[in-house]
Amino acid sequence: MPKLTDTQTIILTRAASRPGNLAMPLPDGLAGAAAKMTVTKMIERGWLEEVDANLRRHEPLWRETGDGHGTTLIATEAGLDAIGIDPVVASTVSTIRKARPAAKSTEVAADASEGPKLVSIRQGTKQAMLIEMLQRPEGASITEIVEATSWQAHTARGAISGALKKKLGLTITSEKHPERGTVYKLDAA
Template sequence: MTKLTDTQTIVLSRAATRPGNLAMPLPDGLHGAAAKKSVAAMIAHGWLQEVEADLRRKDPLWRETGDGHGTTLVATEAGLEAIGIEPVVASTVPNPRKTKPDPAPTPQSTDAPKPVAVRAGTKQAQIIALLQRPEGASIGEIVEVTGWAPHSARGMISGGLKKKLGLAITSAKEQGRGTVHRIA
C-alpha cells in the first residue's frame, strides 16, 4: 500500500465530505507546479479522476480544455479507500458525474454533519473521537491521551481540524473542566 502525503490526505479527506466527491477547490497554498505535480501523482495512483466540469452548476475548474469547457477533479473509490473509507460506503455516496446531471440545482442541507475521512489509529483520529463524545474533551484530556504538550493539542484543533479538515468545533467553559471542545 502506498503511503499518502499530508497534502494527498487533505485533498482526499475534503473530497470525501463534498457532494459527488469533488476534490476542487484544492487546499489554500497548493497551486502552480506543486498542485500539478500532486494532482498528477494522485491521478497516476488512481485516487483522483478528471471529469468534465458542469459549468451550469458552477463546478470549480481544474483546467480549461480550450473549447469553452473545462475539467474538474473527483476522488475515486480507490482514493476514498486510501484514506480509510470502506468501498461499501464509497459506492453509496452519490456521484452526479456518473449519470446525467439534473439541470435544476437542489438546495443542500447545511444541518447534516459532514463525514470526515481520517486514517484509523492516528492521534488525529483519537482526538476526533474524543471531540465527538457527548461530553467533548478538554485540552488536559487530549494531552493525557496523546502525550502532546497543551499548545500542540490546541494547534491540532485550530489548524488541523478546523482549518484543514473544515470541522465545526465549538468551545465552552465548564465548571471543574475548563474549556471543553466538541465537534458540532
C-alpha cells in the same frame, strides 16, 4: 494502506466530505507546478479522476479544455479507500454522480440547490453497516436493522428516509413480507 503525503491526505479528506466527492478547490497554498505535480501523481495512482465540470452547478474548475468546457477533480473509490472510506459506499455515491449529469444534460438550467447533496460515509459506521445490509439480495427488515445497530425502530426508519433517501439520494424500496415484516432494499442503479 498506501503511504500518503500530508497534502494528499488533506485533498482526499476534504473530497470525502464534499458533495460528489469533489477534490476542488485544492488546499490554500497549493498552486501552480506544485498543484499540477501533486494532482498528476494522484491521478496516476488512481486516487483522483478528472471529469467534466458541471458549470451550471458552478463546480470549481481544475483546467479548461479549450472548447468552452472545463474539468474538475473527484476522489475515486481507491482514493477514498486510501483514507479509510468504505469502497462500497464510495461506489454507490460515484454511480449516482455519474448517472446524474446524463439525466440533466437535456435540461435548460439546473439549480445548484436541486436534489440531495452527495456525501461519503466512513467505513465502520452504523450508516455504512445499514447500507451494506440494504444491498444484500434479501434486503433487511427493521427488526434486523435494530439488532445490528442497537437503534430504536423509529431511528432506523428515520435513517432510511432521511439520511439515505434524502441526504444521499439513494433509491430504497420496501416490501411487506409475512414472516419478516417490512423489508427494505437498496435498488441497484
